[in-house]
Each structure stands twice: as structure tokens, then as C-alpha cells.
Amino acid sequence: MIKLFVTDLDHTLLDDDKDIHPRDRAAIDRLIDSGTEFAIATGRSEAEFQYIVDQLDHPCHRISQNGVYxxxxxxxxxxxxxxPPLVTKQIIEEATGYNFQLYINVAEQTYTPYLSEEAKEYSSKMQLPVIEDRFIVEQLDESVLPCKFCFIGEKEPLLRFMQQLDHKDYRQHVDLFLSSPYCVDVVPKGISKGFGVQRLIDHLGISLSEVACVGDAYNDVPMFQIVSNSYAMRHADPGVQKEAVHVVDSVAEAVKQVLHENQAKKPTIM
Structure with a gap:
């Protein structure tokens, strides 16, 4: 029996307009009404996706900022x-020379040193509330503690940048995810969506075999790797798809399979 269903947001539960498709919303309602726990797992902060939670008819568990919260x-x-603030500053310094947009999360607030016109358009499209503060990097210390930051740019430069960081052993201190073709997320070491799912499992007192998850990006792979029932979106990169057990076209399709499996495993009353 699947007792917990976890979904990614962008390009999984959310469409290109950052809304939930009515088909998927109806499927989630059926899932929750059947008694299955529901959770969102995303790289976004809670402030960024509260409008999605408000659209749902039921409260849900929340794994935000790729497992930070x-x-x-x-x-x-x-x-x-x-x-660690010092390592954060060092990695940001490593990005000098790249044409990346930097976003830094301090608790639930998102900052950027410079909000370009392109970044303003991106932030509006993503419904991302951002504070522009050109001194935010200098302010990072023991009193202003970052919990996640990300670089937005073109895929190939982002991949080169990740390789550059690997050569300098930054992964001893942080974990890196290509959360989309144009975004690299940097989070504390050991933190991931998989970590968040495990904490929920421990809290709910269920097993990994009783969890299903769906996503479309490399930051979803840590979830796929620990649960028995994983679903990758069909548009996902082949490297993401191969980590999942199933490939689906929508969250609704994954929910349909979960409900079918749960129904088949219900004890028959004689």
C-alpha cells in the first residue's frame, strides 16, 4: 500500500503557467480522499509556492529548498x-566571469545582488518574490546565514561551473543539483529531497516501500533512489528517467497507478 505520495512542482505538478492542471488537481483530491498522505518536494522556498498550497483543498506536507526545510x-x-557562510562566499567568487544570475535564500526570503531585466522577467514568470540587495554577499556571516543559493544561466556554462567546483573539492561542504537545464542549486551537505522524504517517513512511521514520488529533474533523483515507487515525467532528461521505475505523462497518471495498486492490495472482506 502506498501511504505517502510526494510530487515535485515545476514542470511536474505545475504547468508552464505555474498552475496545477485541473486533471492533476482532481487526481490529488481522489488520492487524499482515499487516505494517502500528500507532500510537495521542491527547490522553491515555501513563500514561493504558498499560492499552490492555497489552491489545494487539503493541507500537505512540505519539503522546500531541496530538503533544507x-x-x-x-x-x-x-x-x-x-x-557555511565562508564556503558560500567562496563558491560565489568562483562564479566570477560567468554570466549567471545569483539568488540567495536566507530562511524563507530570496535575495539577489543585482536584478537584471531578464531576471525580473524570470522572477515574474516563476512567481518568485525577490529582494534586490547589492550587499547581500558581504553580509553573509554568522548572523545572516544562507540555507540555499542558486545560479541561473545557460546549461553548458552551468555544467562547466559544476566541474570547476568538483575539481576544488567543494562537495566536501555542499551538495550541487542541476534542478533544471538553466539552474544549479547549492545546498548544505547531505541535504536533498531524498533527505526530506526520509524525515517524513520517520515522522509518519511508514516504510520506503509505502512511498511513491514523481519528478522531472536531477534534484528529484535522490527521492527516486530511496523509494520503491518512483515516477519520472516523460519530458525529463534521459539521465533522470533511468533513475525512476516508471515514466508517466502527468501526475494524474502516477496517481492513477498508485490508486490502482492500493485497491488491488486491499484485503477482501469475506
Missing amino acids: VRTAQGDELASAIL
Whole structure:
């Protein structure tokens, strides 16, 4: 029996307009009405996706900022993490010379040193509330603690940048995810969506075999690697798809399979 269903947001539950397709919303309602717990797992901060939670008819568990924060449907915090400020500054310095847009998360607020016109358009499209503060990097210390930051840019330069960081052993201190073809997320070491799912599992007292998850990007792979019932979106990169057990066209399709499996495993009353 699947007792917890976890979904990614962007390009999985959300369409290109950053809304939930009515088909998927109806499927989630059926899932929750059947007694299955529901969770969102995303690289976004909670402030960025609260409008999605508000659209749902039921409260949901939340794994935000790629596992930095894990909260129950009742709002109880199960986990939180921060990045070492010095390492954060060093990695940001490594990006000098690249044409990346930098976003830094301090708790639930998102900052950027410079908000270009292109970045303003991106932030508006993503419904991303951002504070422009050209001194934010200098302010990072023991009193202003970053929990996640990301670089937005073209895929090939981002991949070169990740290789550059690997050569300098930054992965001893942080984890890196290509969360989309144009975004690299940097989070505290050991933090991932998989970490967040594990914390929810521990809290709910269920097993990994009782969890299903769906996503479309490399930051979803840590979820795929720990649960028995994983679904990759059909538009996902082949490297993401190969990590999942199933490939689907929509969240609704994954939910349909989960409900079918749960129905088949219900005990027959004689």
C-alpha cells in the first residue's frame, strides 16, 4: 500500500503557467480522499509556492529548498539546515566571469545582488518574490546565514561551473543539483529531497516501500533512489528517467497507478 505520495512542482505538478492542471488537481483530491498522505518536494522556498498550497483543498506536507526545510501538514518543523557562510562566499567568487544570475535564500526570503531585466522577467514568470540587495554577499556571516543559493544561466556554462567546483573539492561542504537545464542549486551537505522524504517517513512511521514520488529533474533523483515507487515525467532528461521505475505523462497518471495498486492490495472482506 502506498501511504505517502510526494510530487515535485515545476514542470511536474505545475504547468508552464505555474498552475496545477485541473486533471492533476482532481487526481490529488481522489488520492487524499482515499487516505494517502500528500507532500510537495521542491527547490522553491515555501513563500514561493504558498499560492499552490492555497489552491489545494487539503493541507500537505512540505519539503522546500531541496530538503533544507521539512514541515508537516500541521506546520511542525521536522528539519532545517544552513550553509557555511565562508564556503558560500567562496563558491560565489568562483562564479566570477560567468554570466549567471545569483539568488540567495536566507530562511524563507530570496535575495539577489543585482536584478537584471531578464531576471525580473524570470522572477515574474516563476512567481518568485525577490529582494534586490547589492550587499547581500558581504553580509553573509554568522548572523545572516544562507540555507540555499542558486545560479541561473545557460546549461553548458552551468555544467562547466559544476566541474570547476568538483575539481576544488567543494562537495566536501555542499551538495550541487542541476534542478533544471538553466539552474544549479547549492545546498548544505547531505541535504536533498531524498533527505526530506526520509524525515517524513520517520515522522509518519511508514516504510520506503509505502512511498511513491514523481519528478522531472536531477534534484528529484535522490527521492527516486530511496523509494520503491518512483515516477519520472516523460519530458525529463534521459539521465533522470533511468533513475525512476516508471515514466508517466502527468501526475494524474502516477496517481492513477498508485490508486490502482492500493485497491488491488486491499484485503477482501469475506
